[in-house]
Amino acid sequence: MQNFKKKLLTTTLASAVALGGFSFLATDSADAARPGYDPKKVGGKVILTSFSDAVRLIPYTTSDSASSRIQGMIFEGMLNLDQKGNPIPQLATKWTYDKASMTYTFDLRKGVKWHDGKPFTADDVVFSYQMYMNPKSINSYIGDFGTIKSVTKTGTHQVKIQLKEKDALIVSNVFPAAIIPKHKFPKGVDDFNKNNTVHRNPVGTGPFVFKEWKTDERIVVKANKSYWNGRPYMDEVITRILPDANVEAINLIKGDVDWVEALTPATIAQVAKDKDLKITKWDYGQFDFIGFNSKVAPFNDVRVRQALTHGLNRQSIVDKIMLGKAYIASGPFHPKIPQNNPAVKPLAFDQKKAAALLDAAGWKKGSDGIRAKDGKKMDFEFYFNNGNKSREKIGLLAQQDWGKLGVKVSVRGLEWSIFLDRYAKGELDTFALGWGGYDGNVEHKGFFHSENIPTATSPGNNRNRIDDPKIDKWLDTYLQEEDRNKRIKIYQEMHKYMAENATVIWTVHPMKNMGHDKDLKGIKTTLSSPMFNLEDWYWGTAAKRK
Amino acid sequence: MGIPNPSVNSPVQLKTPKTSEKDLKIESKASVIWRRYKKNKLAVIGLLVFSTMCFLAIFAPLLTPYKPDVYDILDQFLPPGNDPFSGKFHLMGTDAMGGDVWTRIVFGARISLSVALLACICTVSVGIIYGAVSGYFGGWIDNIMMRIVDAIQSIPTFFLLLIVAAIITPSLWSTVLVLSVFGWTGMARIVRGEILSLKKRDYVEAARATGEKKASTIFYHVLPNAIAPITVIATLDIAANILAEASLSFLGLGIQPPTPSWGNMLTSAQELTTVMDYVWVIIFPGSFIILTVLAVNFIGDGLRDALDPRMKE
Amino acid sequence: MTKYIIRRVLQAIPLLFIISIISFLLMSLAPGDPTAMYENPEAGNEQDLSAIREQLGVDDPIYVQYYKWLKLLVLEGNMGYSFQDGQPVLEKILQRVPATLLLMATAIVISIIIAIPIGVFSAVKKYSIFDYFFTFTSFLGIAVPSFFIALIAILVFSLKLSWFPVSGLRENYDAFDLWDRIHHLALPSLTLAFGLIASKSRYMRSSMLEVIKQDYVRTARAKGLSEGKVIFKHALRNALIPIITILALQLPALFGGSLFIEQLFAWPGMGRLTVNAIFIRDYQVIMGTTMIAGVMVVFSNLIADICYAIVDPRIQVGKN
Secondary structure (H helix, E strand, O other): OOOOOOOOOOOOHHHHHHHHHHOOOOOOOOOOOOOOOOHHHOOOEEEEEEOOOOOOOOOOOOOOHHHHHHHHHHOOEOEEEOOOOOEEEOOEEEEEEEOOOOEEEEEEOOOOEOOOOOEOOHHHHHHHHHHHHOOOOOOOOHHHHOOEEEEEEEEOOEEEEEEOOOOOOHHHHOOOOEOOOHHHOOOOHHHHHHOHHHHHOOOOOOOEEEEEEEOOOEEEEEEOOOOOOOOOOOOEEEEEEOOOHHHHHHHHHHOOOOEEOOOOHHHHHHHHOOOOEEEEEEEOOEEEEEEEOOOOOOOOOHHHHHHHHHOOOHHHHHHHHOOOOEEEOOOOOOOOOOOOOOOOOOOOOOHHHHHHHHHHOOOEEOOOOOEEEOOEEOEEEEEEEOOOHHHHHHHHHHHHHHHHOOOEEEEEEEOHHHHHHHHHHOOOOEEEEEEEOOOOOOOOHHHHOHHHOOOOOOOOOOOOOOOOHHHHHHHHHHHHOOOHHHHHHHHHHHHHHHHHOOOOEEOEEEEEEEEEEOOEEOOOOOOOOOOOOHHHOEEOOHHHHO | OOOOOHHHHOHHHOOOOOOHHHHHHHHHHHHHHHHHHHHOHHHHHHHHHHHHHHHHHHOHHHHOOOOOOOOOHHHOOOOOEEOOOOOOEEOOOEOOOOOEHHHHHHHHHHHHHHHHHHHHHHHHHHHHHHHHHHHHHOHHHHHHHHHHHHHHHHOOHHHHHHHHHHHOOOOHHHHHHHHHHHHHHHHHHHHHHHHHHHOOOHHHHHHHHOOOOHHHHHHHHHHHHHHHHHHHHHHHHHHHHHHHHHHHHHOOOOOOOOOOOHHHHHHHOOOHHHHHHOHHHHHHHHHHHHHHHHHHHHHHHHHHHHHOOOOOO | OHHHHHHHHHHHHHHHHHHHHHHHHHHHHOOOOHHHHHOOOOOOOOOOOHHHHHHHOOOOOHHHHHHHHHHHHHHHOOOOEOOOOOOEHHHHHHHHHHHHHHHHHHHHHHHHHHHHHHHHHHHHOOOOHHHHHHHHHHHHHHHOOHHHHHHHHHHHHHHHOOOOOOOOOOOOOOOOOHHHHHHHHHHHHHHHHHHHHHHHHHHHHHHHHHHHOOHHHHHHHHOOOOHHHHHHHHHHHHHHHHHHHHHHHHHHHHHHOOHHHHHHOOOOOHHHHHHHHHHHOOHHHHHHHHHHHHHHHHHHHHHHHHHHHHHOOOOOOOOO
16 A cells, blocks of 8 residues: 555446436435445445455554555545546545645535544544654654645634645645544554554544454454445445465355455466356556666676566566466556556567677676676576565576576575565565556655665665666656646656666566456456445345345 | 383393394394384385385486476476477476476475485484483483473474574575474484383393493493384384475475475465366375375384384284 | 472473573574564555654664563563554464364364274274275375365365365354354364374374283283273273373464464464464564463473373382
């Protein structure tokens, strides 16, 4: 999770038309209902799966996806993002920006109640931002709030947020931050950090109300029948914790669960055979790459990076390892976002060219068939995180392909926390990794800017140690540029440069494949979430709605 | 355990290479053991199977035209038999990376069996010495030594494994090390138990009374009598080590591909589609592990019956 | 005997102390950082973990962390708070113990129920076709890697035959439903038991073989008692005692759980808790489970030693 991405109120036009004159308001729903709301679809429960249990259910106290998914059902932000990633109203009905004072003014929705019945007011918004910005709070995304100068209440339902400096992306990346109820945190930041009762019994304003959490078994939320935007169709959403991909798929095939977010390539074929199930391919904003410490030889030489890219059969990764469920990557931008430059083509698989580039870089084949330069052999390790079979296979493929070029590679799995530790220290020769969860509001400064190279004293996300003034400049101007079209052009230019220079070895943009009961309807996805309109999911057959 | 049978105590079993007369008797003892062993049909079959596995491991390069760590992913999941496109013959098909399964099994046998045997030698030697010393001396020495074993057994093995795996690159030797470091305590405990029960017996008391030193008492009088359970447990250790190597691979801490081991072959085949659609990738390495572990266990079982001097026909 | 037990219990205290020091030292050696679980370089904006590091106290020198941990344990009986979610460690453990206890105890009981008759039968009918058959089957249980057999069991008995649910502890969360529980327990416990039968049945067989040759059994036979009576009344009772020792040594497993089985059957037990804690370097939880394992090992070894003494009166515990 990077932003607190919310479910949203999409206009399900098709169903509204089909409904015709039968549309009426359900008696138990609030006085408002979202456009396209159809009371006939109400009822039933859906069972989802998660690999791991949630950690805490209060937003910004966690960074794991299992927790943030449940938090997203219960909590809401002032704004939300629509399917294309554009900001739309949620707890705020309207917002305005004053350029001169760099101040945003939000009018908050009136009449919204917390799940425990207390009214939602501007105090809750101010309190939430105070928590997230408090240096003592365990919010590890505190940096996202860095450009905010102050958050002040200007009425029971009005809030002003003033910025310290220009921040073109704050509307989409920060203002959807979830709002938490002030009255549940009497001790302020102490409760936010440590109060277990609150962490395990969340109270939000969202479409779903927390019901129960059985450790390592399941988490249940139920419909918020007085939700301001009309109750969700499902009566209950159950998330079962199933820590094994095979078992998850078997549960789906047996009908014990209804929906799996992402089937592994190796389970898709079995699920596809089942006539009661459907596999929906969805695009997830992610790029996978083979990285290295860009500051050390031989990877600081652009010719070596290009040679290794040319020398790796990336089509095989798509066809044989991802089983067709991926796009070849040429940079960090998913093909479905505007920042992707459609004119850029991935470097072709060409072993001859690769060999020539290595020769030109001074790496000549020795008598043992291994290339060497200045007495140092091109012999390195390739790391992947244990248990990730696709990445292990990519390592084994690279070992074969690069082996033919005279490069010796040893493939080795590392346990995740050790992997991260060495990655941060720049000790991994080469490794397979991915970066994902972004959409058209993507921002890559943390990952590629030289000022984010970690050192002994300051941590940073640029663990590949990419240090290129050209890239730095693009990243900086992108953040300052308030014109969206100009902004996108900047990243498109950077994309071209990163592809040609093989900044890292771009491998693929994997697609995700959700598996679900074919009767489960209304699912829409975004580049960052497969369940962004969970409240609009419904059962097609009446029997399942009970 | 139980009431000592007088025949157990005959000095014939003392492995003293001093006189030829005794050698002669040991010789005949061996044929007695073999005669008893033969009675257990499963044990005989086990011995045959295990010898075959060792044969495969030793002559691996002669048994296949392929190399275990060179493959082409375009050949992935070919069924057993002749591949009509390349004309290549794959006795047991190919795996997800296009590696020849038979080739990887015979080369994997080398790794898996060496790991199991080497680790067994280590655990048995450490375990016997530790257990024997502890059990024989008894008293506070025993107490301290056993509490150390308690302490080692209390710390989650898995935790220690991770540390070791993080510090050393997983390889044949690190796997042996890991299995040995954590494997000896069970043996020590059992040897100690045997010694405790044996040392009160008449012949040990007799040896003591004649003024033999403690150490020699252990090695000449007590240990030979504990040989039966030790041998049996050692064999079972080999079986357990083969399985432990597989489990280590499952956790990603074992032998690293592309070097084949039975454990990492089985682990990499643990994907639903492989299990359902490309069974040969999992069935063959799986059968080799199961057959070998069964064989070794049967050998241990046969030895138990054959070696135990208390088991008279 | 009482004196001996008291002494052993007292000895356990320094032992547990040593275990705690060793574990703490090992943790300081282990590569990887406990706050790594709070970062996610695969999906995330830049993160700042300084407040978390301070709250968890992970930047303190290792002896300070140990002192704090020990003080809390000794003075308040508090095992600390999980690094991951701030829950009290004891609470986290107690949430998982019932499920693990249920699974392990069932598996062990099933394995005894199956192993003892097999052992007796194999001993009495040594080298018969039945002996071979049971020997083969029980050894099969230890010959198949547990992660492998669990997957096969799920595929065959849940997916193909639909005899059992695939995973989980229960389906009915509203009330205690005995049948529901048994139905969910059956497959994981049988899978687990399969691997536990061989050691017990083989031990039983050899113990039985030994007892049958004993004088008192011969005497019983000579007195003209029926074979069945000889076996069950005289031999079995004596042959059973060593099995108790084996069982005592399995006590720690009752609380430790089984990682592979819990993982594949989505069983909310201790095995998953421990391994997850190790993976994410949740030192507080690792210390908690280690100390409990330590107590269990000490306790079970004590029982095993006492059993030895009961079995073989010539061993006098606590004396040279």
